[in-house]
Amino acid sequence: MLSRIVKLPTNRRVLPGTANVSGQTKNSTVDQQQITNFNELKTNWWIEDGIMKPLHSLNKIRVPFVRDGLINTGLVHKQFVNTPQPLKNLQLLEVGCGGGILTEPLARLGCTITGIDAASDLINLAKEHKKQDPRLTCIHYNFDTVENHALTHAGKYDGVVASEVIEHVNDKDVFLKSCVACLKPKGSIFLTTLNQTMLTWIFGIIVSENVLRIVPKGAHEWDKLMQPHRLQKLLEDNGCRTRVIHGMFYNFLTNNWSWISDTSVSYAIHAIKN
Amino acid sequence: MAKNSILLLRNYMQYALNLHTKTYCTKTPPHYDIIIVGGGMVGTTLACTLGKNSKLSDHRILLLESGTPHNWIKTEKYSNRVSALNLNTYNLMNKIGAWKHIAEIRCSSVKNMQIWDAISDVMISFNHEEVSNVAAHIVENDLLIYAVGKELCCLKNVEVKNQVKIKEFVLPQQPSQNVFVHLNEGETFTCNLLLGCDGAQSQVRNAMGVNYISWKYDQMGVVATLKLSEANENVTAWQRFLPTGPIAILPLKNNLSSLVWATTPDHARALIELKEVDFVDKINDALWKPLDNSSIIQESTKAFNKLLEFFELPTSNEKQLPPKVIGVDPGSTAAFPLGFGHATNYVKQGVALVGDAAHRVHPLAGQGVNLGFGDVSTLNKILGEAVYSGRSLGQITDLQEYETLRQRHNFPTMVAIDGLHKLYNTEFPPIVLLRSLGLQFTHALNPLKKAIINQAAR
Numbered sequence: 001m002l003s004r005i006v007k008l009p010t011n012r013r014v015l016p017g018t019a020n021v022s023g024q025t026k027n028s029t030v031d032q033q034q035i036t037n038f039n040e041l042k043t044n045w046w047i048e049d050g051i052m053k054p055l056h057s058l059n060k061i062r063v064p065f066v067r068d069g070l071i072n073t074g075l076v077h078k079q080f081v082n083t084p085q086p087l088k089n090l091q092l093l094e095v096g097c098g099g100g101i102l103t104e105p106l107a108r109l110g111c112t113i114t115g116i117d118a119a120s121d122l123i124n125l126a127k128e129h130k131k132q133d134p135r136l137t138c139i140h141y142n143f144d145t146v147e148n149h150a151l152t153h154a155g156k157y158d159g160v161v162a163s164e165v166i167e168h169v170n171d172k173d174v175f176l177k178s179c180v181a182c183l184k185p186k187g188s189i190f191l192t193t194l195n196q197t198m199l200t201w202i203f204g205i206i207v208s209e210n211v212l213r214i215v216p217k218g219a220h221e222w223d224k225l226m227q228p229h230r231l232q233k234l235l236e237d238n239g240c241r242t243r244v245i246h247g248m249f250y251n252f253l254t255n256n257w258s259w260i261s262d263t264s265v266s267y268a269i270h271a272i273k274n
Numbered sequence: 275m276a277k278n279s280i281l282l283l284r285n286y287m288q289y290a291l292n293l294h295t296k297t298y299c300t301k302t303p304p305h306y307d308i309i310i311v312g313g314g315m316v317g318t319t320l321a322c323t324l325g326k327n328s329k330l331s332d333h334r335i336l337l338l339e340s341g342t343p344h345n346w347i348k349t350e351k352y353s354n355r356v357s358a359l360n361l362n363t364y365n366l367m368n369k370i371g372a373w374k375h376i377a378e379i380r381c382s383s384v385k386n387m388q389i390w391d392a393i394s395d396v397m398i399s400f401n402h403e404e405v406s407n408v409a410a411h412i413v414e415n416d417l418l419i420y421a422v423g424k425e426l427c428c429l430k431n432v433e434v435k436n437q438v439k440i441k442e443f444v445l446p447q448q449p450s451q452n453v454f455v456h457l458n459e460g461e462t463f464t465c466n467l468l469l470g471c472d473g474a475q476s477q478v479r480n481a482m483g484v485n486y487i488s489w490k491y492d493q494m495g496v497v498a499t500l501k502l503s504e505a506n507e508n509v510t511a512w513q514r515f516l517p518t519g520p521i522a523i524l525p526l527k528n529n530l531s532s533l534v535w536a537t538t539p540d541h542a543r544a545l546i547e548l549k550e551v552d553f554v555d556k557i558n559d560a561l562w563k564p565l566d567n568s569s570i571i572q573e574s575t576k577a578f579n580k581l582l583e584f585f586e587l588p589t590s591n592e593k594q595l596p597p598k599v600i601g602v603d604p605g606s607t608a609a610f611p612l613g614f615g616h617a618t619n620y621v622k623q624g625v626a627l628v629g630d631a632a633h634r635v636h637p638l639a640g641q642g643v644n645l646g647f648g649d650v651s652t653l654n655k656i657l658g659e660a661v662y663s664g665r666s667l668g669q670i671t672d673l674q675e676y677e678t679l680r681q682r683h684n685f686p687t688m689v690a691i692d693g694l695h696k697l698y699n700t701e702f703p704p705i706v707l708l709r710s711l712g713l714q715f716t717h718a719l720n721p722l723k724k725a726i727i728n729q730a731a732r
């Protein structure tokens with residue numbers, strides 16, 4: 001989600017129960033400025049028509065995207081299709097889960113899901129929020145980076161989801177490599193992101209961050225965005241075959257997202273590990 | 275001896291049962307995912323439809339009804355409360371498995387409809403070439419509830435409680451809160467989503483405090499089961515617009531039809547007091563007797579017919595004659611007040627209105643309960659999708675989608691029915707003329723008729 005894969009600040013380096021995260025300067029994806037931004041957001045995180053409104057409404061298309069993607073690749077047993085828990089028996093990892101806006105609905109679909117984020121306040125917020133729904137027993141939140149998580153969880157997950165994350169990441173190659181490392185063979189990776197064209201610059205950054213103020217200022221940075229073919233190439237380099245790629249369109253007035261063929265503003269990719 | 279021990283055993287079981295329910299009540303209130311209030315045609319169907327939705331299969335549903343359990347036993351006699359079910363309702367009944375029980379017992383099909391104006395004698399008719407095959411099915415209301423109930427009682431995830439009196443509803447102020455339902459007897463239930471199917475006087479709607487636009491028509495609906503003279507195929511629904519209101523007869527079987535006659539309250543009261551022979555005369559007059567029609571209207575409609583002929587559009591001269599009524603089933607005559615009502619909001623956080631609780635229309639178009647069943651289909655789809663996308667039940671965004679979709683359909687239909695009622699409730703010549711031309715025009719234009727039928731079928 002919005003908050004990111006970032007190098008943990010030195011004073012937070014040692015995580016409970018994890019090995020020492022060391023020597024990350026080179027392949028880290030840190031961005032200190034962004035962490036501060038997201039911590040400020042936390043009071044508004046779960047208000048559906050608050051500042052996170054577009055991310056709440058994005059669930060309407062991204063949850064079915066992940067669900068149907070997993071069903072279509074045959075990871076879901078037929079008997080679970082069209083039941084309240086289609087993702088039963090699956091293990092998912094959400095990278096950059098933030099306050100849990102996407103983690104919670106995915107968990108309700110029956111999977112066991114681990115949500116990691118590098119902003120500790122958001123992880124705490126997510127932990128706090130999941131208590132509101134007694135059905136959410138199968139979520140595990142960790143204050144962690146994906147690089148670090150991959151060290152101890154290689155080949156563990158049926159699916160890895162990183163939604164609106166990669167545009168905040170400094171070293172995209174390291175990031176993807178770690179995500180893919182966490183996957184089982186034939187596992188699925190789902191990414192959604194804004195990309196680098198002029199349209200994004202106008203709608204994604206200028207309009208949404210300044211004019212409409214729907215995404216906090218400074219949360220997206222121009223040079224971190226990425227065109228779909230470059231991301232596809234990067235996935236291929238990391239041993240993943242792209243299965244589908246869809247453009248996403250956000251209607252500011254109705255707060256509705258829809259799928260479009262044009263991938264020049266925002267897009268979603270589903271790829272499978274070879 | 276054996277008898278005694280059986281008695282003892284029974285007493286003991288009763289005691290154990292009581293003990294169980296008592297301890298149950300003092301703990302945290304039993305929780306359901308969905309509570310439906312009102313087990314009329316709409317509430318019962320909603321419980322069954324949601325209960326059978328595979329995407330909601332792990333959800334517990336409770337249906338609360340103030341009346342006694344529904345015990346329908348087939349008799350020769352037809353009930354005087356029947357509904358004309360449109361194609362969508364028929365499809366819904368098939369989907370939930372209730373139609374086979376109805377078809378096994380009894381129902382009739384309407385293949386033709388003839389609607390005409392008493393003053394100008396202009397008419398519109400629909401027949402089954404235009405209406406694919408069957409325009410509507412006439413089913414007794416009680417039989418429909420029985421048929422749906424037969425499917426409902428096999429569902430493990432749905433519980434039904436009868437003879438409940440609800441003291442109050444406490445509705446959530448925040449998305450994470452539950453709805454509390456307090457009964458008069460002191461019992462309390464909680465749920466994530468409360469669905470009000472408790473009819474036009476809805477208690478749920480009152481608790482929501484939404485705006486409700488309503489008025490009474492200065493009319494009552496007289497219903498009765500009628501015996502007809504001819505025993506030939508009875509597949510036409512007849513409706514004649516009288517200055518006092520429309521009279522309709524709907525086929526039940528070959529020599530039986532059901533009457534719905536909307537008229538002034540005084541007239542209605544007088545009608546139901548009449549002896550059978552006199553009541554039969556009044557009905558035949560209402561269906562057959564020519565009324566004085568002003569010459570201007572006749573001349574203009576004639577001219578209009580000429581115009582249609584010129585353009586080779588069909589004119590409406592081949593009017594069929596309605597059947598003759600020869601008797602009334604004893605005890606089948608009754609009168610109901612008629613009204614219009616529409617809630618400006620159908621939903622709030624954790625609660626939604628369905629059926630007559632949200633909207634009430636004049637029965638002249640036979641749409642009332644069909645609108646309610648349309649609500650059921652839409653709500654079922656939206657709630658199923660919501661859960662299948664990992665959202666918790668009763669979220670305001672999902673409920674608002676239900677509201678928008680249904681109001682977009684219900685409101686224009688209701689306004690059209692109300693408009694039709696107002697249009698036909700007058701003898702003032704220009705309006706009579708307009709409506710005659712309107713009828714002639716729709717009769718002539720097949721595509722338009724199809725559009726009307728399609729709107730009525732949704």
Ligand SMILES: Cc1cc2nc3c(=O)[nH]c(=O)nc-3n(C[C@H](O)[C@H](O)[C@H](O)COP(=O)(O)OP(=O)(O)OC[C@H]3O[C@@H](n4cnc5c(N)ncnc54)[C@H](O)[C@@H]3O)c2cc1C
Nearest residue numbers: 312314315316340358472473495629630640641642643644
């Ligand atoms: C004369 C007449 C003819 C009609 N003809 C047609 C027709 O041909 N076609 C058509 O489509 N429609 C017709 N209608 C309309 C149709 O009858 C209604 O639309 C339909 O009955 C509405 O169903 P419902 O389940 O929403 O409400 P209701 O039938 O009013 O059912 C409400 C139920 O809720 C229960 N209840 C109420 N309050 C509470 C409470 N507080 N707690 C628990 N339970 C409660 C009641 O006991 C009842 O069982 C006609 C209506 C009239 C008056």
